[in-house]
Amino acid sequence: MPNKREFKKYADALGASVIDEMISAYYNVEGADRDKIAQAMEKILGAIGKAKNNANIYFDRGPKAFADMKEYAVAKRKFFRALFDKIETEFSEEVNESLKLFNAALPAEEKARNKEYANAAN
Numbered sequence: 001m002p003n004k005r006e007f008k009k010y011a012d013a014l015g016a017s018v019i020d021e022m023i024s025a026y027y028n029v030e031g032a033d034r035d036k037i038a039q040a041m042e043k044i045l046g047a048i049g050k051a052k053n054n055a056n057i058y059f060d061r062g063p064k065a066f067a068d069m070k071e072y073a074v075a076k077r078k079f080f081r082a083l084f085d086k087i088e089t090e091f092s093e094e095v096n097e098s099l100k101l102f103n104a105a106l107p108a109e110e111k112a113r114n115k116e117y118a119n120a121a122n
Contacts, residue, residue: 007084008052011091015048018095022102029110036105040098047094054087 019041026037059076066072103111 004055007055007087011048011051011055014095015044018044018099025102025106025110029106031107032110033105036101040102040105043094043098043101047091047098050094051087051091054090055084057083 022037022041022044025032026034026041059079061072061075063069063072066075106114
């Protein structure tokens with residue numbers, strides 16, 4: 001089960017990294033569609049906020065609702081594992097959607113240059 005604090009740090013770090021690249025392209029790539037880049041940044045910020053907010057959910061059943069502490073611990077662990085899997089999946093999908101929007105905003109020359117750079121790095 002992921003730690004809530006660590007998950008929030010992960011969401012912030014990933015979002016900040018992606019937004020940093022988007023801001024760089026917004027100001028430095030000639031011919032980029034700035035409106036689409038701004039929309040992509042808004043989607044990322046929304047995804048970060050939503051993921052962090054959803055991570056604040058608590059297990060709503062106390063130990064007295066179970067036969068013993070072991071049963072309680074198993075149910076709580078299962079609840080949080082399912083919760084964080086869902087939050088992480090939704091967060092990843094929203095980040096990917098915003099990256100697609102961002103990539104659509106870049107001119108063809110920039111996309112080709114990025115592809116060459118990625119191939120050279122591998």
